[in-house]
Structure formats: structure tokens, C-alpha cells
Amino acid sequence: xxxxxxxxxxxxxxxxxxxxxxxxIRAQRxxxxxxxxxxxxxxxxxxxxxxxxxxxxxxxxxxxxxVAIAQNVDTGAVLMQGFANREALLxxxxxRKATFYSRSRSTLWVKGETSMNFINICDVFxxxxxxxxxxxxxxxGPTCHTGSETCYYTSVDEVLNDPQNxxxxxxxxTLYSLESTICKRKEEISxxxxxxxSWTKRLLLDNKLLCSKIREEADELCRTLEExxxxxxxxxxxxxxxxxxxxxxxxxxxxxxxxxxVLRLRFQQSGIEEKSCRNK
Amino acid sequence: xxxxxxxxxxxxxxxxxxxxxxxxIRAQRxxxxxxxxxxxxxxxxxxxxxxxxxxxxxxxxxxxxxVAIAQNVDTGAVLMQGFANREALLxxxxxRKATFYSRSRSTLWVKGETSMNFINICDVFxxxxxxxxxxxxxxxGPTCHTGSETCYYTSVDEVLNDPQNxxxxxxxxTLYSLESTICKRKEEISxxxxxxxSWTKRLLLDNKLLCSKIREEADELCRTLEExxxxxxxxxxxxxxxxxxxxxxxxxxxxxxxxxxVLRLRFQQSGIEEKSCRNK
Numbered sequence: 405x406x407x408x409x410x411x412x413x414x415x416x417x418x419x420x421x422x423x424x425x426x427x428x429i430r431a432q433r434x435x436x437x438x439x440x441x442x443x444x445x446x447x448x449x450x451x452x453x454x455x456x457x458x459x460x461x462x463x464x465x466x467x468x469x470x471v472a473i474a475q476n477v478d479t480g481a482v483l484m485q486g487f488a489n490r491e492a493l494l495x496x497x498x499x500r501k502a503t504f505y506s507r508s509r510s511t512l513w514v515k516g517e518t519s520m521n522f523i524n525i526c527d528v529f530x531x532x533x534x535x536x537x538x539x540x541x542x543x544x545g546p547t548c549h550t551g552s553e554t555c556y557y558t559s560v561d562e563v564l565n566d567p568q569n570x571x572x573x574x575x576x577x578t579l580y581s582l583e584s585t586i587c588k589r590k591e592e593i594s595x596x597x598x599x600x601x602s603w604t605k606r607l608l609l610d611n612k613l614l615c616s617k618i619r620e621e622a623d624e625l626c627r628t629l630e631e632x633x634x635x636x637x638x639x640x641x642x643x644x645x646x647x648x649x650x651x652x653x654x655x656x657x658x659x660x661x662x663x664x665x666v667l668r669l670r671f672q673q674s675g676i677e678e679k680s681c682r683n684k
Numbered sequence: 685x686x687x688x689x690x691x692x693x694x695x696x697x698x699x700x701x702x703x704x705x706x707x708x709i710r711a712q713r714x715x716x717x718x719x720x721x722x723x724x725x726x727x728x729x730x731x732x733x734x735x736x737x738x739x740x741x742x743x744x745x746x747x748x749x750x751v752a753i754a755q756n757v758d759t760g761a762v763l764m765q766g767f768a769n770r771e772a773l774l775x776x777x778x779x780r781k782a783t784f785y786s787r788s789r790s791t792l793w794v795k796g797e798t799s800m801n802f803i804n805i806c807d808v809f810x811x812x813x814x815x816x817x818x819x820x821x822x823x824x825g826p827t828c829h830t831g832s833e834t835c836y837y838t839s840v841d842e843v844l845n846d847p848q849n850x851x852x853x854x855x856x857x858t859l860y861s862l863e864s865t866i867c868k869r870k871e872e873i874s875x876x877x878x879x880x881x882s883w884t885k886r887l888l889l890d891n892k893l894l895c896s897k898i899r900e901e902a903d904e905l906c907r908t909l910e911e912x913x914x915x916x917x918x919x920x921x922x923x924x925x926x927x928x929x930x931x932x933x934x935x936x937x938x939x940x941x942x943x944x945x946v947l948r949l950r951f952q953q954s955g956i957e958e959k960s961c962r963n964k
Binding site for chain 1 (some may be wrong): 708734735738751753754755757758759760764765777807808809810811812813816818820828829832835836837838839840843844847853854855857858859861863865873894898899901906908909910915918919920922923925926927928929932933935938942943944945946947948950
């Protein structure tokens, strides 16, 4: 395969002596080292000096800040939201670790400098107004200080339905909401929880049935192409393939995020190989 | 199948006479109608009055605002970021249309009230500090005023590599970055763009090969369960199933988002059926 997959996990484009180790140094020291890098005569560093004009174009608010949203590159989960000033963004771009400005402590902080749960940056994106940024990256572990995967675990609908609930419903998008439901069914089986039967449980209890369904659904997906069926049939059959495959993943204890990481690393590698071929 | 899938697209829990039509009424009028609803004697409305204590718990900043991030429930894409005051959040919760407070115009605005590209809310999530919220929903169309799917289309890495580029790289997570690459390969074929061959192109040019690969990879995924292989093999084979199936989707002009919408609506329906059974 030779797919370029160049948006994610680019290698740092600054020389190794400029590569910031933010563990366990303080964030302010990290910034000093970034500026030290910018003063060298290394051509790679001069290329990085382009960052100045970029930072000048950002619409910092009256406190010199923009909203910074950290997002998991594989799952799309919004991990946390903080603020960045010029130094925080500069540090993030060069160190490839998500860095924020703490308004309460009036200082930079590298997410993970205490917990070691860094967010490893793939790329940073600006919005159309240039006053909001996304730190797209891969977290080393749970992002929230509570140990939760993300900071967004209080569902307004849940609170309104039951104000006494424990507010522990992560903001999950479709694929991960389905994954969560499948995992709950698996837990119900292993804990002999008495609930009504479900198709997911039948599949989890019968590997032969599960595998025959996966092969059958894959075949039906292919036939939508071979027999020139309507695209809506393709979407429906692909949904079946995904759902049944996800039951198998749950059965094997594999997360969808693990699969996406495999895909990302695989296509990142083929992207590097493709670039290398072009340069020959 | 009887999977509950209750996190998304809950039916509005207020009576139909309270269901806000935000098209084309002005947002301020929408708020008035919300408050009018709260004054009725309908028990369903009184239940909704629980929203007051919830709003009281939010840490509004010195301007009475919190950061509000709109996220696509199916793809996980961060669509836009704005701010919400108490009225904007209240309107969003009741009307199920993402509503913000415009700091420049000092007024509420329902996203889509002009463009008709509303963001239909599934749920709202608060972060651990209760000063940042996610509007998790399904957009009717492009979110950005530029016509872009999301407002985040300027990649810092792209700008630093080539400051003259057209800044049109969406912040895509792994699955959608791969989908974008596959679609580019398809466009290269149809435009006879002279680039080096790739496995994706071979698959796109040979439906028989593509379908045989999908069936083969589905079989290999199943064998990781049947033959008790290591979970890392399962992740790898599932990555193969996903990639090859996504090439078929591209061949048929079907988006991954379409498939996820099928899954969401299907499991929302089974969730409603399950609840209905429980209430019998």
C-alpha cells in the first residue's frame, strides 16, 4: 500500500537539539528553549521562524488569549478545553505537547507535566475567525484530573432526568456510544445481570453465530457493489459489518481506538515511504 | 436487535405546544417562549424547571459566558466554537437547536437562523469545572459561514510548510483523514492525474479484487476469534476490514458519516422499543 497519510504525527521538523523535552522541565523553561532554537543558524530553524507571522495573524483577545480545544486524533473525542496565549501556542507547535495558559495561576502549563498524561500533538488548526484553535493529538492517558478519559462527563439530559445521578456519562459520538452499549451487554453477561435478552448478547454468547454473521454481512456489502445496488443499501450493509465486527472487538477486548491507531500508524508510514520515493 | 441507544436524539421532553420552532423566529422570541412554557401547569414542564438549579451550578465568567463547542455527533468533528450565556444554553436545551451568545452583536443567535444550517442537538455536556460545554448534535449542512464543513480548516503545519498555501485542510481525525485520502485517489483516477500507483487505486480500478479482499479480511478477522489469536491481530485485521470497506464506500459514493447515521438511527429506534417494552 502506498497511501500518503500526512496530516497526522508528522515528525518534528526542527533539529533534534531543538526537540523540547517537556518532562519534567517547567513550561517557562520550554519557551526559553524554543526562543533559543530560533536564534541558531540552522536552516531548519529559520524555516520555523515563519511561526512569528502566523502568530501575528491570530486574533488574541484583550487578555492575549484564544480558546484552545484538545481533541483525540483517533476517536475525535473533545478531551478538554483551555486557553492559549502566544507562548503556549508556540510551545505546543515546537514541543508537540499540548500547552495552555492557566488564567487562575497566570502561568503556562504543559498538560501532563504533573500527571505524565501528555497530549501528543499531530497538528494545530485555526478557525475561520482565527480566535479559536484545535490541538489535535493523541493523549498518553486519561485527560481529566478526575481520571476520566475526557473532562466532559456530565450530560445535561441525564441531570434533568435524574438530578441525583452520578453525572458520569461521557460525551460519546455514535461509534463510541455503540461501543459502550456493546461493552455494557458483555458486562451484564459476565455479572449475570438479569435484563431482557438482546441480539448483542446472543452474538456475545455464540462465537459461531457471530463469525457467520460477520462473513455474511461482508458478503452482502460486496454484493451491493457487484450487483450495482442503491448506495443506501451499501450504507446499511456497512452499518451491519461495523456493528457485528464491533461485537467481535468487544469479545476480544479490543477498543475501536486501538484499531484506528493501527490505521493511523500504518498510513503515516506509507505516507513517509511515498514522500521518500518522491525525493529519490 | 434490542440495543438501547439512548444518548442521542432523545425526543424533546417538553409538550408539543412548547416545542420551539426557531425557523425563522428571532432567538430572543424563542427565549420568551421557553419562559412562557415554564409558567404553565403541565407536569412535563415542571420537570423541565429542574434546569434552573442546573444553570445555577455553571461557572459563568465575569461576562456571564461559558465556552460552547459544537461537535458532530456522528463524525466527532468540532464544527465551531462560540460562547453561551444562561439564555443561550436554556434555549439550546429546550429548542434542541445550538444557540450562542454573540459577543460582537450582544445578542443571542441560533446557529442556522440565516443559513438554515442548524445544529440539531442530541445532548449537552458540561466539563469537570462547569465552565465549558459541548453541544453534541447533527448539523443540517456546512457549519462555517465560508461553506466549509467546519470552521477549523487552517492547519498550522501546512501554513509553516508553505505560507502561500490556500489554508484548506480540515481538522480531520483518523477515519476521516483516511476517507479523504481514498477519495483523492478516486479523483486522481477520474482526472487521469499522473501520480505513482497505489494499492487504493488498484482496488478502485478492480471491483473483483476489492470484493475478494473485503471477504478475505472479514474471514481473517473472524479467525482471530475462532483460533484465539492475540488481540493485536484482531486490531490489525479489523483495520484491514475497515480500510478495504471504506474503499468500497468511496467507490459507491457513500460517506462514513452516512453509515454512522444509519447506526445511530437504528440503535436509537431499538432503544425506544426497549424502553417501550419496559413500560408495558
